[in-house]
Amino acid sequence: xxxxxxxxxxxxxxxxxxxxxxxxxxxxxxxxxxxxxxxxxxxxxxxxxxxxxxxxxxxxxxxxxxxxxxxxxxxxxxxxxxxxxxxxxxxxxxxxxxxxxxxxxxxxxxxxxxxxxxxxxxxxxxxxxxxxxxxxxxxxxxxxxxxxxxxxxxxxxxxxxxxxxxxxxxxxxxxxxxxxxxxxxxxxxxxxxxxxxxxxxxx
Numbered sequence: 694x695x696x697x698x699x700x701x702x703x704x705x706x707x708x709x710x711x712x713x714x715x716x717x718x719x720x721x722x723x724x725x726x727x728x729x730x731x732x733x734x735x736x737x738x739x740x741x742x743x744x745x746x747x748x749x750x751x752x753x754x755x756x757x758x759x760x761x762x763x764x765x766x767x768x769x770x771x772x773x774x775x776x777x778x779x780x781x782x783x784x785x786x787x788x789x790x791x792x793x794x795x796x797x798x799x800x801x802x803x804x805x806x807x808x809x810x811x812x813x814x815x816x817x818x819x820x821x822x823x824x825x826x827x828x829x830x831x832x833x834x835x836x837x838x839x840x841x842x843x844x845x846x847x848x849x850x851x852x853x854x855x856x857x858x859x860x861x862x863x864x865x866x867x868x869x870x871x872x873x874x875x876x877x878x879x880x881x882x883x884x885x886x887x888x889x890x891x892x893x894x895x896x
Contacts, residue, residue: 694718695842696833699758699809701747702734702875703816705857707848709894711813712822719813720845721759721806722832725749730850731758732805734875738780741868742854745773745875749805761805770798777877784863786884793819794877816876820888860890 695714699721700707707730711717725731733746748764755761777794781787797815802808810826817824833840854873861882862870871878879887 694833694840696720696829696840696845698723698729698731698845698848699806699813700730700734700848701732701805701809702745702812702877704730704734704848704873705876705879705891705894706855706873707844708816708820708876709891710844710847712817712820712891713895714842714844716827716841718827718829719806719810720833721810721828722757722830723845724756725758725761725805728851730848731809733850734877735850735873736776736780736875736878737862737864737868737871738776739864742871742874743776743780745776747805747808759804759806762803763805763808774798781863781877781881784881787881789884790819790880816880819880820891857894858890 695717697707697711697717697719699719703711732749733744736743736745746769748767748769750762750764753761774794793815797812800808800811802811810828814824814826817826835843835845854871857872859870860879862878863882876887879890883890
């Protein structure tokens with residue numbers, strides 16, 4: 694079993710690891726971590742690296758990600774779409790995937806895990822990979838004999854971005870190449886060729 698956390702619009706490295714994993718599984722019993730990719734992602738906006746985050750309700754009694762409820766009092770979905778438009782309207786493939794972004798940001802999910810599951814499922818379908826995502830039925834400790842590869846702590850939002858091979862970006866002439874962003878960035882800039890990039894990333 695290759696175990697992953699459920700991320701909000703996962704990073705490029707996450708997607709590369711997922712499609713190359715032999716038996717990828719999402720952990721829906723882990724505890725939520727603050728300032729992690731479970732509730733945020735990064736894109737390259739007109740002024741540089743920009744965070745998009747999902748607010749969660751403050752009265753969650755359980756810390757398990759499957760029990761964390763999304764807060765909808767703020768109009769964050771509308772603001773996120775505006776940010777995506779500002780960042781990627783000029784990219785080669787934004788119009789092609791615009792309905793995907795609208796569908797995801799208009800989907801009404803009570804729980805954070807369900808939203809993140811849905812995003813990953815939709816991304817895998819776009820890339821024409823197996824989108825039948827398996828979930829854990831319990832919490833597995835790091836080092837458990839059933840876990841072949843544990844990716845839960847590999848991608849940390851609070852650390853410095855990991856350098857990856859460059860690809861064309863909308864604002865690269867103004868801002869230079871920004872590495873280790875959400876897969877959104879790769880998708881809008883490379884479109885279907887994103888699959889080729891992901892495969893080369895693991896070579």
